[in-house]
Amino acid sequence: MRNRRNFLKQSLFGASAMTLAPHMFANPITGNPPRRFIFIHKGNGLFPSALVLPTLSEGDKAKESRKEPFEVALKSHSLPEWMSALNEHKESMTILQGLSGKMCTTGHHTWQSSLGVYKATERPSSIKWATVDFEMAKLFPSPMEHIELACFPTGGGNARGNINGIEKGFSARGPQQPNYAFGSPKVAMQELFKSVASNKNDQIKYELHRKVLEFAAQNQSGLAQNLGGVEIAKVANYASSIDAVRERDRKLEAMSDVIRKHVPKLDAKYFADDLTTIDRQIGHAEVLLATLMAGMTNVVTLTLDELGTPYTGITDLEDETVNLHDVGHGKPAGKFAALEVREKLRRHHMAVINKIVSKLKSVPEGGGTMFDNTTLLYFPDNGETHHSNGVEWPFIVLAGKNNKLNTAGKYIRLPGYGKEGHKTLGNWYTSILNAYGNPIPHYGDLDLALAADGINQSGSIKQFLS
C-alpha cells in the first residue's frame, strides 16, 4: 500500500529534506553526548608568522622558515603573547600551519569559499556544495541543525544591508543555497529563543507562526489526498516538510525547560542596535554557548569579522571606527600601527575563544565536561594575508579529549606549498569529515596548479587519523 505515510518515509531522501526529517531530531539512541563543532573565522587574513611559537629551537625555527614539516608539543613552549588567553588550554590546542587553499581564494572577500573549498563569489550560483560545517551538522543532527552568527560587513564588495538583521551568511546548506546568519545577539535571541519568549509580543508572534504552519500543513496534506502515482510526491513531500518544521518547533517546545534555563542573561548593552563590534562578538559568543548548552544545535559558525566589518570598541581605540581594509593596507588606526591593530583584534578573538572553551569546560557532561565533546576551529576566511594568495591557511584548533583527531597539544607545521606531502584545506576538512563518520574520498575542489606538479592532494591527512 502506497499511502502518504509510507510515501513520505521513502521520499524524504533529498539532502534538504533530510535536514527537516523528523527522525533526525531524535537524540542518539546510545545516550552518548553529541559531538559539537564551532567554526570561527575572521577576515583580512591571518599571518602564519604571528602563530609561530617564540620558544622554538633554532633548528625548528629554520624549518619553519623553510616550510619544512615538524611538530612540537605545545606544553614545552610558550604561546605567542597575543594567544596568552589560551595558555590554560594548551593540552587541547593545535596550531596548524602549512595548509593551502588556492582553490578557494577570490581576493579580498571569499564568501563561502573557506568553508566550502571552492571559489564562491557574490553569485549564489558559484556555491558548489554544502559547506563543511553543514556537513558536520548532518553527522550530528539537532533540532536547529546549524546556527550561524555573524558580525556582518557593511562596506567592501560583500556588504550586507542590515548588520542587525538576518542576512546571507558565509555557510551554505547545499549547491547554490547560501545560509542565513543572525547579525546581532538581539535578533539571534528573538529568533532562536522565541519558543520560550517572555515578552508578550514575541509570544504572540510565536503563536501566529504556529498557527500558520498548522494551517499550511493541513492545507497541503488535503491536496495530497486522491492523488496517485508520482503526483502524490509533489504535494505530500512539501506537506511533510512543513510538518517537519512543526516537529522541530515541538521538539524545542518540549525542551523549553532546558532552553529557558540557558537563555543568555546578557547586559542590556548587548541587545542595543548600535553595540560595538567587540560587544557584538561577545554577545554572539553568549548566544553560541546558550544554543549548544541547551542542545538546540551541535554546530555553530561565527563570523567574528570580515574585511568590510566596521570595527568599533577596540581597546584603546574606543572612539575609532577601524576600517579593516585600511589596516590590511598597512594604514595605522589612531596611534597604533596596522600590525598592532591586527594583534589587538587577534588578542580579543582569543579572549572570546577562551570564554567559550572555559564555559564549556565548566559544564558537566557524561562524566566529563561539554568541552570533551567539542571541537573549535579558528581560521581566516581568505588565507594568510589581506590580499591573500592562499599558499598558507593557518588554523588554531581547540578540541576536547573525546575528539577523533590526534592533533591536540601540538604545533604542527606541514610541508610548504608545492612540496612533497603538502596538504590543502580540502585534505584538512576531509580528515575531519572522515574522522567523524563521513567517508567522503575528498571534500573540496582540487588545486589545479598542485595537480600539474603531480602532488596528490586527494583524501585525508593520514597522520591526523592514526
Added chain:
Amino acid sequence: MFILTRFIFSLICFCTILFGAHSQSIIAAPGVTLSEVATVPANVKAVLDSNCISCHGEKKQKGKLRLDTLSALSGDARLELLGRAQEQVLFQEMPPEDEKQPGSAERKLLYDWLRSEVLRLGGSDLEDKLRYPDYGNNVDHEKLFSGQIKDKAFSPSRRWLVRPQIFEERTLDIFTVPPREMIGLRKQGFYGVTNPFILPDKAGVRDYDNTALDGGHLLLLLNNAEWISNKQLLPARIKKGEVKADQFENPKDKWNPKVIPAAFEKIVLNAAKPTDAEINDAIQAQFDCVLQRKADDKELAKYLKLTRSAIDLGGNTEGLRQMMVTVLLESEFMYRQEFGDGKPDASGRQMLTPREASYAISYALGDRRPDAKLVQAAQSGHLSTKEDYRREVLRLLDDKSYFEDKLDKSLDGGKENISIVTSHPRINRFFRDFFGYPNALKVFKDINRSDGYYGNPGRGTSGTPGKLVVEADMLVDTAIKQDKHVFENLLGTEKFFASPVENAVAKMTSLNEVYEHFKDAKWQTPPKDKKKPPSTLSAEDIAFIRKRLNYNSTERDLDIAMTHIEHFKKLGMNPNPVWAYPFGIHKLMPHVSSYNLSPPNWEYPKEQPFKIDNRKGILTHPAWLIAHSANTATDPVRRGRWVREKLLAGRVPDVPITVDAKIPDDPHKTLRERLEMVTLKEECWKCHQHMNPLGLAFEMFDDFGRYRTAESLEHPDNVIEKTKAKYGADTYKTAPVNAKGYLDGTGDPKLDGEVKDSIDMIDRLAKSKRVRQSIIRYAFRFFMGRNEILSDSQTLIDADNAYVQSEGSFNAVIVSLLTSDSFMYRKPASL
C-alpha cells in the same frame, strides 16, 4: 518451482558480458542462506532456461562469472545486479544480437518478475527512473518515427515545479509595478527574496516535471514570505504612521511598492476589527497577487477562519500579514497546474482548461504570465481548439517585446554587462541547454597553462568563459533569427563571433582618420607628462579627435589612440575598433586566443560573424569545447557521449559502480594513447565504443578550445623550457595530434564510417536525418517537460515534418509541438 538462488545465478551471468568489468566482485562462494531465497515461478524459469542458461549455466560461465550461492554477495550487490538485469531486459541489450531472442511476451514476463524482485528488495523503480532526463533515449527511436504507433498522445495530469525564471516573474507579479520600474527590478531582483529553485548543470533539457518541493525549498520560501508580506503592507503602515517613509531598517533594501490592494490598506488603517467581508476582500486580493486567481468558496471559508483568529491574536496588521504569508506558502505558487477538464475522450484524455492552456503556452514561450490577449482568449472561450492554440502561439512568436529580456543575467556582474538581450530568451535557452556550452563557466582552468590569457570566473566577472559563452549565444541567436535550416546552421556554420562591437567599420574609419590627421604631427606625450599632459592641441584638433574618439578626449587619449593605431599600421592592418581605453593594445580581448586569433596582432573583421579557420559549427566553438573538457585536459569520453546521446539519440549505459576510471600517466604518450590503454580492454570497450570514436575526433582542439596539430605532453619529464612569466606556460615536448574517429549510429551507410577529424564528422552529422530527429526529440522534452513515450510518436513525426517542410524553421517545430495532442491533452495518473 525453482528457488531464487539458481536464477539469480543465471541472471548475474546473463548480464556479465556487459558488466564484465566488475564481474570479479560478484563471484560468490558456496553457501546459501535459505531465508534470503525466494521461489521463481515456473514460467519465468522457462524463459531463463531457454534464453540465458546456455551461456551462463553450470557448464559455461561467459564473463568468467560463477555463482553457486548468494551468500557471498552483499544485499546491495544482489540488488544492483537484479536492477541491471532489469535494464538489460527492458532495453533489449541482452541476449546479444547474434543470439536467439526471446519473444516480446517472454521478455515482458521476465521483466515484470525482475521488477517485482527489485522492488521487494528495496530497490528503485526503473520505470520511475525512466521519467528522468538521462533515460530519455530509452524509447526506441525507430519505433517513434515509424508511423506505426497510432496511440493517442497526451501528457500526464501534473503539477510542474516552476523553473527559477518563472519563480522570479511570479514574485515580481505579486506587486503592482510600473513597466519602467519592472525593468530595474528584473535586473536586480528583490533584496529579500532568494530563489529556491535551481536546475541541474548537465547538458540537455533540465526543466522536467518530476521535481517535488522539499524541505530545502520550504526554508527559503518561509524567509521569502516574511519579506514579501512585510513589503506588501509597508505603504499602509507608512500611511498609518507606524513607519516613516524615509526610514529604512536596511539601507540596502529601500524598495517599497507604491501601490497595494485597497483591501489590505483598509484593514491596516482600521482601528476596529475588520468585518468578514473586508477579510474576504483581502483574501481575494492576496490570491489575486500570488496565485493570479480568485479563491473559491471553500478556500475563502478556510482562510476567513484563519485570518479571523490571527487578527484576534495579533491585531489587524499582523493577523492580516499571517494570512498573506500562508497564501505565499501555497504549493500552487510554486507549481504550474495542468490537469485538464471536461468529458474524457475515448482514450481517457481531457483537454487543458483554457486558463491552464494560457499558462502552458506562455510558459512554453517565455517565463512570464499570459499576456492580456492570451487571458482574454482564455476567458472568452477562444482557447479550446488546435486553431486557437496555433493562433496564439504564432502571435506570441511574432511579438518581439512581451518576453524580451537578458538571456543570462548571471553572466553580468561588477562592471560587466555582457549578456545579450533577445526577444524570446526561452527559445535560445533550448539550444543553451541542449548544447550545454554555458557549462564552460563551471570548468576551472589553470591560468598558467593558457600562457596567461585565460581568466576564470571570479568576483564581478564571468571571465574568459563568460565572454565565449556570450559569443556562442550570439551564434545561436543568429540562427534562431534566420530561422532557416537552424540545426544544420548551428552544426555546420563556419562563421563565428569574436568580440563583436557595434559600428566596427565606422570606428575603424574614425581611427584611420585620426591616424592620417596626426601621423606626421608630434602626438607623443613625454613620459613625465603622461599623467597630466600639457594642452598642446589646437581647438580644431581637439574637436577633431572628440568627434572620432570620445566626447571628452584630450592629448592623453590621442597618445593612447595613436599608439594603438600605429601598432596595427606597422603590421599592415586596420586599427582594431575594440579600443580598450585606457589600457592600450595589450588588453585587447585576450579571450579570442581561444579561437586561435592572436591579440593584439589580429586583423579585426569588417563584419561579424566571420569565418574562422579550422572550425565548423557550435561543436567547435571554444565555449562548447571548454564545457566538455576536464580541468587540465580534453575529455574525449564526455565529448563522445554528448554526440552519442544528443545527436544520435543513443544511449550509453551508466558507469558500473565498481569502475574507478583513471587515465594512466605516461609522459611519452598523448591523451588519446593513454585513454586507449585502458578503454580498449574488452570489458571497457563495451561502453567506450559508443563514445571514444566520436569524442577523439575533437582532439584537434585542446582543453581551452584552441585548434592544434600537436599535443603538449604536459609532464615534468618533458619540460623543454620553464616559463619566466608569472602566468606563463612551460614549454613541453609535443606529439602529433591524431583526430581520427569513427561515426556510427546515423542509420545511413553513406554517413557512417571513419572520419578524419571532427570537422569531417560534423559535416556528416549535419546531413543526418537521425540527428535532426534527435534534436526534435530534445525539443519535445524541453517544451513538454518530460521524456517522450511511444504514444507521442505522432507528435514527433509532425514536428519533424514541420521542420522539413518549412526548410528548417525552428518556429515551425515549436508551433507543431505546442498544437500537438501531447501538449493539449492530459490524462490522470492511476491512483
